[in-house]
Amino acid sequence: MxxxxxxxxxxxxxxxxxxxxxxxxxxxxxxxxxxxNINKKRDIANFDExxxxxxxxxxxxxxxxxxxxxxxxGVEPAWEYISGAIKNGKHxxxxxxELLAKKGEELFNLAxxxxxxxxxxAAIAGGIPLIMPMKTIMAGNKISQIRGILNGTTNYILxxxxxxxxxxxxxxxxxxxLGYAETDPTGDVEGFDAMYxxxxxxxxxxxxxVKLENVYREGITKVRAEDMKKxxxxxxxxxxxxxxxxxxxxxxDVRVHPxxxxxxxxxxxxDYVTNSVYLKGFPMGEIxxxxxxxxxxxxxxxxxxxxxxxxxxxxxxxxxLPMMRCNHDHNAETIDISDTYNKYYLSITAPNNxxxxxxxxxVCAERNISLxxxxxxxxxxxxxxxxxxxxxxxKEADIQxxxxxxxxxxxxxxxxxxx
Amino acid sequence: MxxxxxxxxxxxxxxxxxxxxxxxxxxxxxxxxxxxNINKKRDIANFDExxxxxxxxxxxxxxxxxxxxxxxxGVEPAWEYISGAIKNGKHxxxxxxELLAKKGEELFNLAxxxxxxxxxxAAIAGGIPLIMPMKTIMAGNKISQIRGILNGTTNYILxxxxxxxxxxxxxxxxxxxLGYAETDPTGDVEGFDAMYxxxxxxxxxxxxxVKLENVYREGITKVRAEDMKKxxxxxxxxxxxxxxxxxxxxxxDVRVHPxxxxxxxxxxxxDYVTNSVYLKGFPMGEIxxxxxxxxxxxxxxxxxxxxxxxxxxxxxxxxxLPMMRCNHDHNAETIDISDTYNKYYLSITAPNNxxxxxxxxxVCAERNISLxxxxxxxxxxxxxxxxxxxxxxxKEADIQxxxxxxxxxxxxxxxxxxx
Numbered sequence: 134m135x136x137x138x139x140x141x142x143x144x145x146x147x148x149x150x151x152x153x154x155x156x157x158x159x160x161x162x163x164x165x166x167x168x169x170n171i172n173k174k175r176d177i178a179n180f181d182e183x184x185x186x187x188x189x190x191x192x193x194x195x196x197x198x199x200x201x202x203x204x205x206x207g208v209e210p211a212w213e214y215i216s217g218a219i220k221n222g223k224h225x226x227x228x229x230x231e232l233l234a235k236k237g238e239e240l241f242n243l244a245x246x247x248x249x250x251x252x253x254x255a256a257i258a259g260g261i262p263l264i265m266p267m268k269t270i271m272a273g274n275k276i277s278q279i280r281g282i283l284n285g286t287t288n289y290i291l292x293x294x295x296x297x298x299x300x301x302x303x304x305x306x307x308x309x310x311l312g313y314a315e316t317d318p319t320g321d322v323e324g325f326d327a328m329y330x331x332x333x334x335x336x337x338x339x340x341x342x343v344k345l346e347n348v349y350r351e352g353i354t355k356v357r358a359e360d361m362k363k364x365x366x367x368x369x370x371x372x373x374x375x376x377x378x379x380x381x382x383x384x385x386d387v388r389v390h391p392x393x394x395x396x397x398x399x400x401x402x403x404d405y406v407t408n409s410v411y412l413k414g415f416p417m418g419e420i421x422x423x424x425x426x427x428x429x430x431x432x433x434x435x436x437x438x439x440x441x442x443x444x445x446x447x448x449x450x451x452x453x454l455p456m457m458r459c460n461h462d463h464n465a466e467t468i469d470i471s472d473t474y475n476k477y478y479l480s481i482t483a484p485n486n487x488x489x490x491x492x493x494x495x496v497c498a499e500r501n502i503s504l505x506x507x508x509x510x511x512x513x514x515x516x517x518x519x520x521x522x523x524x525x526x527x528k529e530a531d532i533q534x535x536x537x538x539x540x541x542x543x544x545x546x547x548x549x550x551x552x
Numbered sequence: 553m554x555x556x557x558x559x560x561x562x563x564x565x566x567x568x569x570x571x572x573x574x575x576x577x578x579x580x581x582x583x584x585x586x587x588x589n590i591n592k593k594r595d596i597a598n599f600d601e602x603x604x605x606x607x608x609x610x611x612x613x614x615x616x617x618x619x620x621x622x623x624x625x626g627v628e629p630a631w632e633y634i635s636g637a638i639k640n641g642k643h644x645x646x647x648x649x650e651l652l653a654k655k656g657e658e659l660f661n662l663a664x665x666x667x668x669x670x671x672x673x674a675a676i677a678g679g680i681p682l683i684m685p686m687k688t689i690m691a692g693n694k695i696s697q698i699r700g701i702l703n704g705t706t707n708y709i710l711x712x713x714x715x716x717x718x719x720x721x722x723x724x725x726x727x728x729x730l731g732y733a734e735t736d737p738t739g740d741v742e743g744f745d746a747m748y749x750x751x752x753x754x755x756x757x758x759x760x761x762v763k764l765e766n767v768y769r770e771g772i773t774k775v776r777a778e779d780m781k782k783x784x785x786x787x788x789x790x791x792x793x794x795x796x797x798x799x800x801x802x803x804x805d806v807r808v809h810p811x812x813x814x815x816x817x818x819x820x821x822x823d824y825v826t827n828s829v830y831l832k833g834f835p836m837g838e839i840x841x842x843x844x845x846x847x848x849x850x851x852x853x854x855x856x857x858x859x860x861x862x863x864x865x866x867x868x869x870x871x872x873l874p875m876m877r878c879n880h881d882h883n884a885e886t887i888d889i890s891d892t893y894n895k896y897y898l899s900i901t902a903p904n905n906x907x908x909x910x911x912x913x914x915v916c917a918e919r920n921i922s923l924x925x926x927x928x929x930x931x932x933x934x935x936x937x938x939x940x941x942x943x944x945x946x947k948e949a950d951i952q953x954x955x956x957x958x959x960x961x962x963x964x965x966x967x968x969x970x971x
Contacts, residue, residue: 154692154835189869254689262685262834270673270684273573273856397823399842416573416849416856417679423818423840430835437835450869456861544645 134160137444140192140223142167142214143204144185145366147228147255149176150433151202161444165192167214193217200443203227204255212236214271219249224453226439227434228255234329234345237336241459250454252439257330258283258408259433261424265438267337267412269456274414276338279377283330285426286321286408287353287373289313291361291391292404295370300358313406323352324368327375327389335377335387339465340374343377347467349388356391360480360546363521367506369393369478370401371548386468393478393550395525400551476505476550479522479536482543485512489542493520496538500531523550553579556863559642560612561586562663563604565676566647568595569852570621572760584611586633612636619862621855622646623674624772638668643872645858647674647851653748653764656755660878669873670860676749676884677702677827680843684857685830686756686849688875693833695757698796702749702808704825704845705740706772706792708732710780710810711823716788719777732825742771746794746808754806755795756883757831762796764890766886768807775810779899779965782940788812788897789820790967805887811968812897812942819970890949895924895969898941898955901962904931908961912939915957919950942969 137160141148144166155161167189171182192198193214201218202213203225211232216239225232225244232240233256242253252265258281267276279341282288286308293304305322308314320326328350335343351547353373364371374392394401399421403409408426413419416544425431446453483489490509497504506523513519520542536544560567563585574580586608611617612633620637622630622644630651635658635792635819646652651659652675663670677700686695703705705727712723724741727733728823734737744850747769749829754762758838783790793811798804803894815818818840822828825843832838844850865872900909916923925942932938939961943951955963 150835185948260683261839262689265689266681266685269688269861270681270854270857272860274853399818415851416569417853418844418847418850419841420680422843423842425837425839428837431837434693434836435689436831438689441687441691445874449871449874452868455864455868 135185136160136162137200137438137447138162138164138198139200139202139210140165140195141204142189142211143201144168144175144216144428145204147432147436147506148204150429151204151342152177154433154437155440164198165195165291167192179279189214190217193221198223198446200224200226200440202440203229204210204436206231208232215240216243219243219247222247222249224249224443224445225251226436227251227253228436229253230256230326230329230333234332237333238443241267245283245458248452250443250457251441252457254439255432255435257334258363258410258422258424259426260427260434261408261422262412262435263334263410263422264337265442265457271412271414271417272456274417277379278413279331279334279338279375280400280412281375281410282372282400282403282408283375283410283426284321285371285408286314286318286329287324287327288403288407289405291356291371291373291437293351294356294358295361295365298358298362301354301356313441313519322354324350324373324389327373331375331377331387331389335385336461338377339379339385340461341385341465342376342461342465343385343387343465343467345386348444349390349470351390353391355546356548357546360478360548363480364393364478367480367523368396372403374400374551379470383466384468385462385465386473388470391548393548395551398551401467433463471533473527473529474526477524477532478546478548478550478552479544480546481522481539482545483518483520484519484541485516486541490516490520493510493522493539495543496535497524500527500535502527502531502535555579555581555868556618556619557581557583557617557622558621558859559584559586559614559617560623560631561608561611563594564623565848566851566855567623569848570623570855571596573856574701574859575854580859583617584614586611608633609636612640613781617642618866619643619645621859622648623855625650625795626882627654629650634659638662638666641666641668643668643862644670645855645862646670646672647855648672649675649745649748652750656752657761662875663954669862669869669876671862671876673858674851674854676753677829677843678828678845678847679839679853680841681854681857682753682841683756684876689808690831690833690836691875693836695704695831695833696798696834698750698753698757698794698829699819700794700829701819701822701827702794702829702845703707703746703792703793704827705733706738706746706752706964707822707826708888709741710772710775710790710792710822713775714780714784717777717781717958720773720775722930728933741773743769743792744809746792750794750796750806750808753829754804755880755884757796758798758804759880760804760884761880762804762806762884762886766806768809768889770809772810774963779897779967782899783812783897783966786942787815788969789815791819791822793819793970800888802885803887804884805892807889810967812967814970816857817970829846846925890952892948893945893949894942894971895945896951897965897967897969898943898963899965900941900958901964902937902939903960905960908937909939912941915954916934916943919946919948919954921950921954
């Protein structure tokens with residue numbers, strides 16, 4: 134049987150999982166792997182180190198290699214390697230969510246003009262099948278909403294904060310010690326990772342290219358243990374939610390931010406590093422996909438799945454996987470966060486001037502903001518009042534203007550609320 | 553643009569959804585639809601009745617038709633029509649779970665020898681993408697377990713019994729009035745529908761053909777309101793669960809029966825007509841798919857998805873969708889229900905002879921059956937005792953032998969317990 138040849142760039146967690154999974158393949162062989170350090174000890178039994186190289190061009194320029202697998206992440210040098218490989222006739226499998234979000238248009242145009250495919254199931258939600266189902270069997274749908282938990286690190290931190298009542302800083306430190314968060318956690322905790330993912334998912338779902346600069350992003354670093362506690366008392370959990378909505382006019386509202394979700398909703402029970410994505414569309418209705426969002430083996434499952442599908446079609450045709458190609462030739466119109474409508478949770482420290490609740494009420498009323506919950510529990514030692522508010526649905530610009538008007542109060546937290 | 557032609561057999565709920573969804577397609581046209589009654593009033597605006605026919609061979613023998621969509625269900629005449637269409641060079645899209653479970657081997661052999669594909673996303677779990685993901689992006693996995701709620705009608709009945717505390721008969725009548733259950737509900741309530749689905753899912757997942765006669769089946773007709781109530785008190789819900797397990801020796805244990813599932817588990821919260829399927833595999837881990845398991849539009853989404861994928865590949869190749877073909881050339885070895893290991897819930901009416909609890913204890917102990925829960929609440933007016941037991945994991949043959957030995961007791965219910 135002919136063996137199709139794979140060249141891989143990167144042999145970290147995911148790359149190692151891919152290598153181990155493909156060892157038993159009858160028709161796919163990993164011919165070369167590009168690494169930074171050839172002498173690094175690898176967690177692979179009987180590993181043949183002769184397939185390692187530090188020179189990416191040994192893969193890119195090898196005419197025997199059919200598929201380039203890129204699992205190093207980041208824009209450069211990944212883009213240089215991938216674009217070079219496409220020009221040399223190789224199909225691409227990548228787990229690189231940042232590259233997709235920042236270079237998607239160039240990447241898919243280059244692939245299409247070279248009749249090559251770029252698959253990236255592993256880039257979003259690890260082992261959960263999402264890209265291939267969306268592009269194939271769900272293709273007859275008009276998808277209008279994506280909601281999900283797309284980042285395992287932040288979901289782990291929020292779950293631990295909730296269960297232990299611990300502070301963000303304490304849980305982050307623990308997560309770093311356990312390897313669930315990186316030494317520099319910015320990409321995860323500031324919401325960049327989830328932003329890259331929802332940008333690409335929205336582009337697929339809505340059939341027009343969503344630009345990264347039009348995606349609103351807020352991380353979890355300002356979520357306080359007190360917010361967790363109050364949310365719980367009010368019947369909510371706090372989750373980092375990635376959202377994509379398409380309105381009736383075809384405008385996309387795409388964002389990542391913490392959100393209060395009702396304890397009775399399924400997303401509230403997606404804990405630790407699990408990911409979950411809800412897709413709403415017509416005619417299919419709402420479908421949920423839940424599973425491991427990261428990790429050596431789940432992510433390898435998606436990379437290997439992409440490779441197997443490329444090889445299966447290469448055996449029969451030179452023009453492969455028509456449904457998996459990118460067909461977006463225009464950019465999505467988007468809605469600015471200030472024009473969106475949401476419910477809001479506000480935690481306010483107010484000077485105990487008589488009439489502060491009255492002023493809050495008036496400032497909101499002037500902007501047509503209805504309040505569904507107001508909680509004030511006694512006065513603190515320094516004579517300030519701790520007030521918690523949940524609003525009805527109102528415009529983001531209005532709530533921001535109300536906050537500016539309440540200059541004598543300190544807004545400790547503003548978190549959007551589901552529903 | 554060339555229009556690919558579809559012939560459809562059946563224009564009931566699903567067929568109508570398919571027709572409406574494809575109306576806006578640029579490259580797919582429904583050319584003819586076979587119905588029993590041409591004059592029936594259809595819920596379709598501006599419907600062109602000239603495409604209707606009562607003669608299936610007008611579709612089967614039409615050389616212009618590329619794809620036959622079969623949405624009538626049942627083995628005959630569906631098998632006659634489908635096999636005829638394959639021999640005439642048509643690809644098949646079907647929602648017929650019974651035909652797949654009973655005629656799968658012949659069907660896929662016939663299709664393969666004619667270089668035609670048979671797609672059936674709609675046959676299992678309605679709008680939930682399951683078959684295509686399993687056969688494509690999850691192809692690198694060894695799947696060892698399927699657990700799920702695959703029948704909307706029975707899940708609706710069990711949910712209503714649980715919420716209203718009502719009897720099976722009362723809820724069934726209500727479900728029939730609302731159109732959630734058929735006039736003859738046997739196919740759903742006796743577990744046949746779920747059995748057909750888990751048979752096909754297990755065949756795909758385990759990579760060997762599971763025969764229908766080796767699948768254990770038990771419906772929900774014997775589940776009593778009292779069992780629901782007791783299960784609730786003990787921290788469980790009762791659901792009709794479809795299971796497929798592959799053991800270390802490659803033997804498949806495939807079955808459908810009511811089951812007590814912990815209230816804390818996700819499956820316990822899958823209510824009314826929602827379906828949910830959990831797939832456990834390596835390297836992917838466990839992935840859950842949840843969504844609408846039936847209905848005009850969700851099911852149409854899957855039928856239309858299959859059609860779109862066939863057409864997309866037909867444009868480029870004569871040998872299409874290699875991953876979607878059936879590659880099972882051997883039958884699965886299976887495990888008889890009597891050789892499986894489970895926990896059991898037993899509701900027993902015992903004569904109030906002194907020592908009956910002792911006898912139950914001894915009969916179980918002799919068979920190495922440990923009891924984790926024993927509940928007896930007072931004595932009833934006729935001086936019998938109502939005893940509820942949950943066992944630890946034990947062999948099915950042993951629990952059945954214990955029941956035979958307890959001949960002086962009436963076993964009101966035996967329901968298997970998750971875990």
